[in-house]
Amino acid sequence: MVDVDTERTLELLWGTGQRPRRGPKPALSVAKLAEVAIGIADAEGLDAVSMQRVAGALGYTTMSLYRYVPAKEQLIEVMADRAAGAPPEPGTGDWRSEVERWVREMWAIYAAHPWLLHVKLSGPPMGPGQLAWFDAGLRALSGSGLPGDEMVMAFLFLNGAVRELARVIGDIARARQRAGVTDAQAEAGYAKVLRDHADAERFPTLARVVAEGVFDPAPAEGMIPDLEFGLRRLMDGLQAYARSRG
């Protein structure tokens, strides 16, 4: 059973729901609202997306938007689904490189639309965009030979790591930009904070790692190293597990 609210949201996401028979032709559309709103969010973040802002950009009054969308929340759900775009087409590589490709492309989406990671979800993925990425991730993982349920579990775990790393790294980088601090300055500052506060009795392992210079400024290249390392180890583990299972 699907409740009324979900029904309405599904209509907005999939563009189903019949056209009204009478009355003036609508000048706008949910797609148009979402498009403009995505532009604002890309440029200035999700907080800059207000109903007045979107309406103003379209040349209409704030309240006119409520003829297309029951509330701001639904507009944002539609934005999120559309901004996700199309996942990569199936490639020809082995499953590990397919998974890496999925991660890279997902990462690129989050770089283009950082606000995607700040949308509060009210349910599991249901829109065409979300489902397409879900499918593509499962497709890449399916080469590993895992059964369906474990494939889904592996997907959720990996997806979680990608999303949270993208969020953290993106948020911090943007906060630095706003503060007008270079990456090197910020990293040097953080290294100093850690040296000042991470004393060896209270935080022994952290202190050891700090002393090793792990947090000293270093140029990052390629995919984010933290993500790449974890991803490779996870795939190692998945591979060994699948093999041991026949």
Next chain:
Amino acid sequence: MVDVDTERTLELLWGTGQRPRRGPKPALSVAKLAEVAIGIADAEGLDAVSMQRVAGALGYTTMSLYRYVPAKEQLIEVMADRAAGAPPEPGTGDWRSEVERWVREMWAIYAAHPWLLHVKLSGPPMGPGQLAWFDAGLRALSGSGLPGDEMVMAFLFLNGAVRELARVIGDIARARQRAGVTDAQAEAGYAKVLRDHADAERFPTLARVVAEGVFDPAPAEGMIPDLEFGLRRLMDGLQAYARSRG
């Protein structure tokens, strides 16, 4: 170098910063504000935490809070650090069970304070609470024999997966509660949505998995299965990698 804003935030987090020499005795304290605000957030979510709400609960006017905290954002940073609480003491098990313990306890914290996962971070972890959990996670991982930098990378990856899974699962569960829907009803509803929209041409792998019944309602027990499976595979991979390195 650490900028002024960060300096101020560090003072609030660590409780450094000298007492004012003149003027009336403060009736409140940052700790008191944070305590009350955490209570509100636990009960009603982060959005329910407004300066008026906190001030009202304390029996003071809204503006009085600004004598203790430069802005709401800083209050929330202090809340987040204090709500994290103390990480588990070092245990006696092997490193894998220590890591699992860290994950379980972290998970429990997020269950007790779901709003922690909605705090927008403006920088890397700097408060005593955050650093303690960081240290504890590294300590657990240190038994694997990985070098410091790879330990940190593994930590960030794992931490990301835990946080995002906790966020997604918690958010969805809470949305269901608000809507007055049981888990079984909601899962059945989602299974229906997937069967309706995940057609086999457009989303082949997803459709296959749906057909297998992976999304049909099933009782969950113990730690969240998705998290446990991914965690085990990741640790498998880390272990094999560490062994192959010496």
Next chain:
DNA sequence: ACTAATTGGTGTAAGTGATACACAGTTACG
């Protein structure tokens, strides 16, 4: 002890945002 400098708490007000509601104009169907 006296005075001036500080600091704490209050009251008021400005600015922003979501959205309920009633209304005026528009279109299709009977």
Next chain:
DNA sequence: CGTAACTGTGTATCACTTACACCAATTAGT
């Protein structure tokens, strides 16, 4: 043609953060 259904507008309400000016309390320095 009349009526029901629909679109966009104007107005108003409510909640939120925070700037600013003020008075009372407290203490450093004399």
